[in-house]
Amino acid sequence: MSNSNRLRIAVQKSGRLSDDSIALLKAIGIKLNIRDRLLIAHSTNQPIDLLRVRDDDIPGLVMDGVVDLGFIGENELEEKMLERKAAGKPFEYEVLRRLDYGGCRLSIAVPNEMDYDGIQSLEGKKVATTYPYLLERYFKEQGINAKAVMLQGSVEVAPRAGVADAICDLVSTGATLEANGLVEKDVIFRSKAVLIKRADGELSDEKETLVNRLMPRVDGVLLAKESKYIMLHAPKAYLEQVKSLLPGAENPTVLPLAGNEEQVAIHVVSTETLFWETMEKLKALGCSSILVMPIEKMMG
Numbered sequence: 001m002s003n004s005n006r007l008r009i010a011v012q013k014s015g016r017l018s019d020d021s022i023a024l025l026k027a028i029g030i031k032l033n034i035r036d037r038l039l040i041a042h043s044t045n046q047p048i049d050l051l052r053v054r055d056d057d058i059p060g061l062v063m064d065g066v067v068d069l070g071f072i073g074e075n076e077l078e079e080k081m082l083e084r085k086a087a088g089k090p091f092e093y094e095v096l097r098r099l100d101y102g103g104c105r106l107s108i109a110v111p112n113e114m115d116y117d118g119i120q121s122l123e124g125k126k127v128a129t130t131y132p133y134l135l136e137r138y139f140k141e142q143g144i145n146a147k148a149v150m151l152q153g154s155v156e157v158a159p160r161a162g163v164a165d166a167i168c169d170l171v172s173t174g175a176t177l178e179a180n181g182l183v184e185k186d187v188i189f190r191s192k193a194v195l196i197k198r199a200d201g202e203l204s205d206e207k208e209t210l211v212n213r214l215m216p217r218v219d220g221v222l223l224a225k226e227s228k229y230i231m232l233h234a235p236k237a238y239l240e241q242v243k244s245l246l247p248g249a250e251n252p253t254v255l256p257l258a259g260n261e262e263q264v265a266i267h268v269v270s271t272e273t274l275f276w277e278t279m280e281k282l283k284a285l286g287c288s289s290i291l292v293m294p295i296e297k298m299m300g
């Protein structure tokens with residue numbers, strides 16, 4: 001393989017995980033020149049190549065050591081791990097970070113009109129899914145004798161088409177199920193996107209050093225996304241009450257305001273949400289100029 005000294009990262013080419021994965025790589029300082037039709041994108045400022053593929057291929061590419069890192073949904077990762085294990089192929093990987101996107105659940109859903117009284121109602125039935133290994137594992141754990149019917153797409157039409165009695169598919173808002181006259185019953189797996197690394201110990205020292213340098217940046221981006229910088233003017237007389245209202249503000253910065261003896265400025269970084277209700281309470285205490293601002297990057 002050419003340029004094997006460059007770190008190879010697999011991302012979904014086009015789908016639910018693509019934009020967020022690329023955005024994360026850019027946020028940690030990797031400049032990318034992505035051309036829509038091309039499978040490989042080279043970073044212009046780091047020894048990194050991006051492989052843009054179907055998400056189904058990503059676990060295998062990492063487990064076979066074809067790429068060093070990959071962004072993948074835990075649902076797909078776990079399914080492929082079970083499939084490869086059953087086939088006697090390498091199925092090892094290391095999770096570097098659980099990420100803050102791609103959140104969904106793999107659930108069993110049944111037609112509205114079906115009498116469903118718990119998972120035992122599926123005894124002897126057929127369930128359509130793209131995740132047969134995860135589903136069969138669940139049936140086994142529950143002691144149910146049901147059959148997983150593999151479908152690559154349009155799983156939600158399977159009951160109407162007479163292909164299966166129920167389905168097991170990814171759910172986020174539930175809109176797809178509702179539109180197809182299905183009701184969610186049992187959550188069998190909760191998933192988020194993860195960043196994984198090959199676990200065969202074959203990364204060169206240079207690549208290992210690069211990964212170790214990038215990970216604190218990933219943490220910085222994740223932390224920044226869940227943090228806010230809050231600034232406000234508060235009456236000195238109510239300082240303690242104001243502090244107790246601010247979420248996660250154990251050590252706020254308190255600054256004097258030029259030409260204003262009555263008030264001080266308070267600055268604080270918070271990982272909790274500042275709700276409108278709290279802002280209204282702060283206002284009622286005499287606070288003013290209350291600003292809640294996003295943070296771009298953080299490093300401890």
Ligand SMILES: Nc1ncnc2c1ncn2[C@@H]1O[C@H](COP(=O)(O)OP(=O)(O)OP(=O)(O)O)[C@@H](O)[C@H]1O
Nearest residue numbers: 012015016017054055056073076102103104170172
């Ligand atoms: N509704 C959803 N909300 C949030 N995340 C989701 C949702 N649906 C799927 N995902 C996550 O995104 C991953 C990719 O979903 P997507 O629908 O883009 O896959 P795909 O159709 O298999 O794409 P590909 O063409 O790459 O095979 C899923 O495996 C899951 O982890």
Ligand SMILES: O=P(O)(O)OC[C@H]1O[C@H](OP(=O)(O)OP(=O)(O)O)[C@H](O)[C@@H]1O
Nearest residue numbers: 016154169170171172173174175176177
């Ligand atoms: O609960 P909801 O918010 O409706 O989301 C669930 C749907 O999202 C995913 O499909 P996606 O929209 O990514 O399209 P795809 O089926 O073409 O992959 C998944 O396969 C479900 O069909």
Ligand SMILES: [Mg+2]
Nearest residue numbers: 054055056057
């Ligand atoms: Mg796929």
